[in-house]
Amino acid sequence: MEKIYSEEPKVCRIASAKPETVQFLLGFSKSLKVINYDNMQFETVLN
Amino acid sequence: MELQIDDSVLVKNYIQGDEKALEVLINRHNQKISSFIYSKVLDKDITEDIFQDTFIKVIKTLKRGSYSEEGKFLPWVMRIAHNLIIDHFRKNKRMPKFEGSDDFNIFSVIHDDKLNAEKQMIKNQIDSDLSVLIDELPDDQREVLIMRIYKDMSFKEISENTGVSINTALGRMRYALINLRKIVERNNIVLTN
Structure with a gap:
């Protein structure tokens, strides 16, 4: 009898983040400023 | 040959304000990191979220300047991703679970709104009967009724689409319902579940 392979073979999937995600991260990086003041650090995100 | x-060097440049260096770093390691995350969570959207985080x-x-350069940028990023993957699974594990006790059964408060198979069949029958009845209505009334009930349009949208005033559309809807009731009564049709 013919074999039935009902289970999907495990394939190694190569994933990659979407260009939109990368763009978002670059935008976030540009907008983030860390200010040091008296041993304190402040993060500001400019819109 | 590409240099x-x-x-x-890229990390150093980035810390000194070269935003372009970050782009190179992200693009260079995008596939490795994403594939690593995907191999653990097996979901594209979650992979995307964890990659972003x-x-x-x-x-x-x-930017805070708390990264110490030891020539191990990728392993460091992988470690962060790894920790976030663990956080993700922990968070899912913490989803509230409630099992009923003897004196209180959760299912008396929460119940499944879905119809059972029999009621679903009856509902389908009623829906199809109703669509036959609607076909009996005059064109203008049927048009308004279909737009309002099946397409969920407001009377304003209906009036814009049909080119009649809102009041006319309301009137047609009213007559459509009155006529439907008349047809139901005349033919002794039972439309209940």
């Missing part, structure tokens, strides 16, 4: 700048952490750490 590849070392990760450590990973790099937000990377960016913050680099």
Whole structure:
């Protein structure tokens, strides 16, 4: 009898983040400023 | 031959304000990191989320100046991703679970709104009967009724689409319902579940 392979073979999937995600991260990086003041650090995100 | 700048140089440049260096770093390691996350969570959207959170952490750490360069940028990023994956699974594990006790059964408060198979069949029958009845209505009334009930349009939208005033559309709807009731009564049709 013919074999039935009902289970999907495990394939190694190569994933990659979407260009939109990368763009978002670059935008976030540009907008983030860390200010040091008296041993304190402040993060500001400019819109 | 393409000249590849070392990760450590790019990190240094980025810390000094070269935003372009970050782009190179992200694009260089995108596939490795994403595939690593995907191999653990097996979901594309979650992979995307964890990838994003990973790099937000990377960016913050680099900008704060708390990253110590040891020539191990990728392993460091992988470690962050790894920790975030663990957080993700922990968070899912913490989802509230409630099992009923003897004196209180949760299912008396929460119940499944879905119809059972029999009621679903009856509902389908009623829906199809109703669509036959609607076909009996005059064209203008049927049009308004279909737009209002089946397409969920407001009377304003209906009036814009049919080119009649809102009041006319309301009137047609009213007559459509009156006529439907008349047809139901005349033919002794039972439309209940």
